[in-house]
Amino acid sequence: MTTPTGPTGPNPEQGLSVPGYIRDHEVHPPLDYSGYRSTALRHPKRPLTLLPHMLTEITSPVLGHDRLGELDNDLTRQHDEEPQGQRIIVHGQVRDSDGRPVPHTLVEIWQANAGGRYRHVSDNWPCPLDPNFTGVGRTMTDTEGRYRFTTIQPGAYPWKNHDNAWRPAHIHFSLFGRAFTQRLVTQMYFPGDPLFFQDPMWNSIPDPKARERLVARFDYANTAPEWALAYEWDIVLRGRESTPFEAEGDDDDE
Amino acid sequence: MTSETTPSQTVGPYLHIGLPWPDGPFAVAKGSPDGFWIRGVLYDGAGAVVPDGLIETWQADPDGRFDHPDDPRGAVDRPGFRAFGRCQTDGDGAFGIFTLKPGPVPGPRGPQAPHIDVSVFARGMLHRVVTRIYFPEEHAANAVDPVLTSVADPRAREALVARPAEDGYRFDIHLQGDDETAFFDI
Numbered sequence: 001m002t003t004p005t006g007p008t009g010p011n012p013e014q015g016l017s018v019p020g021y022i023r024d025h026e027v028h029p030p031l032d033y034s035g036y037r038s039t040a041l042r043h044p045k046r047p048l049t050l051l052p053h054m055l056t057e058i059t060s061p062v063l064g065h066d067r068l069g070e071l072d073n074d075l076t077r078q079h080d081e082e083p084q085g086q087r088i089i090v091h092g093q094v095r096d097s098d099g100r101p102v103p104h105t106l107v108e109i110w111q112a113n114a115g116g117r118y119r120h121v122s123d124n125w126p127c128p129l130d131p132n133f134t135g136v137g138r139t140m141t142d143t144e145g146r147y148r149f150t151t152i153q154p155g156a157y158p159w160k161n162h163d164n165a166w167r168p169a170h171i172h173f174s175l176f177g178r179a180f181t182q183r184l185v186t187q188m189y190f191p192g193d194p195l196f197f198q199d200p201m202w203n204s205i206p207d208p209k210a211r212e213r214l215v216a217r218f219d220y221a222n223t224a225p226e227w228a229l230a231y232e233w234d235i236v237l238r239g240r241e242s243t244p245f246e247a248e249g250d251d252d253d254e
Numbered sequence: 255m256t257s258e259t260t261p262s263q264t265v266g267p268y269l270h271i272g273l274p275w276p277d278g279p280f281a282v283a284k285g286s287p288d289g290f291w292i293r294g295v296l297y298d299g300a301g302a303v304v305p306d307g308l309i310e311t312w313q314a315d316p317d318g319r320f321d322h323p324d325d326p327r328g329a330v331d332r333p334g335f336r337a338f339g340r341c342q343t344d345g346d347g348a349f350g351i352f353t354l355k356p357g358p359v360p361g362p363r364g365p366q367a368p369h370i371d372v373s374v375f376a377r378g379m380l381h382r383v384v385t386r387i388y389f390p391e392e393h394a395a396n397a398v399d400p401v402l403t404s405v406a407d408p409r410a411r412e413a414l415v416a417r418p419a420e421d422g423y424r425f426d427i428h429l430q431g432d433d434e435t436a437f438f439d440i
Contacts, residue, residue, distance in 0.1 A: 027260075180371050
């Protein structure tokens with residue numbers, strides 16, 4: 001069944017087996033979570049069909065630096081003047097669960113301003129918009145999988161999910177990895193936030209240890225003196241299953 | 255060793271400030287001669303449109319190849335072809351991706367039918383869901399495609415095949431309900 005690939009590539013008529021990515025469903029929140037009301041009409045009720053990983057699933061867009069503007073990774077310099085709020089540096093490393101860095105992958109973020117309001121037509125939270133803050137950033141990881149943003153500390157904000165509901169301060173993150181299967185959208189939180197206990201998005205993650213992986217670490221060593229506080233947040237994407245090529249005595253696919 | 259991955263969280267209601275790109279819907283450059291639109295609407299379980307969603311597509315090129323280091327055959331140089339499409343849903347839940355038709359992609363036991371992988375993100379979804387788009391003119395290939403034929407419900411299977419439309423194809427996505435789209439565990 002396994003067709004090893006030689007330097008000339010496989011014969012499409014013969015077929016091709018490729019190493020897939022480790023499934024990690026138990027880490028993620030369920031699609032149906034009653035504490036987060038909006039899931040009620042937005043989760044499939046029928047069982048998912050298992051999709052073996054093939055070429056479409058183990059590849060993904062190779063997005064280049066041409067997607068990035070010069071100031072996309074510094075949300076404090078995208079306007080004529082400085083945004084309100086505490087400047088922070090957010091940095092970390094993107095790895096897979098085999099421990100390998102994920103280099104040259106696009107990292108996108110979006111967030112509320114210091115008062116907890118998004119620059120979005122639907123956000124009616126009566127906190128002023130900041131004319132100098134859009135709340136959108138992009139960068140690529142370097143050869144070691146490292147990323148770095150300069151931004152401002154986002155505020156908490158109320159929402160209508162339940163009585164007296166407040167979202168803990170967070171930054172939305174979007175990552176591609178190097179495979180369709182590695183695509184991840186998540187949120188980074190801040191240490192010691194007193195709002196976690198009542199937040200359904202936080203609580204939807206079944207394993208408390210997995211929740212903690214969404215919390216950045218305050219990083220005194222990387223603060224910028226008289227300028228910015230710093231947080232370090234590493235992100236771990238799915239790792240590879242062992243390659244079927246190895247059994248054939250082939251070289252590693254790296 | 256899956257215990258260390260970072261959990262998914264919802265894109266939330268304000269994804270449209272951060273994720274869409276101006277050229278996002280163009281998996282191939284605007285005006286490409288063989289380009290066509292795949293248009294659809296994203297629906298929730300009550301049949302209401304989902305205006306705060308995002309659709310992403312990923313596919314092979316017309317030769318069935320991927321511009322990616324893990325495709326051992328290498329890519330065919332095709333300027334303007336990105337293979338990746340990204341479109342936010344509008345106030346009517348509608349999305350559209352302008353692309354080229356993918357070629358057959360090698361599978362474990364011979365070629366797979368031409369297909370496009372799709373991710374769906376939205377407020378109210380703690381994790382994305384994934385489906386595939388197939389093509390109506392590919393009767394023979396669809397009939398033996400290992401993924402399409404693994405969808406047990408014939409009606410759901412049929413719904414993964416796009417319908418012909420004036421400027422390309424039509425592919426609606428139902429997150430829940432009688433017409434619930436077949437989603438895949440990847």
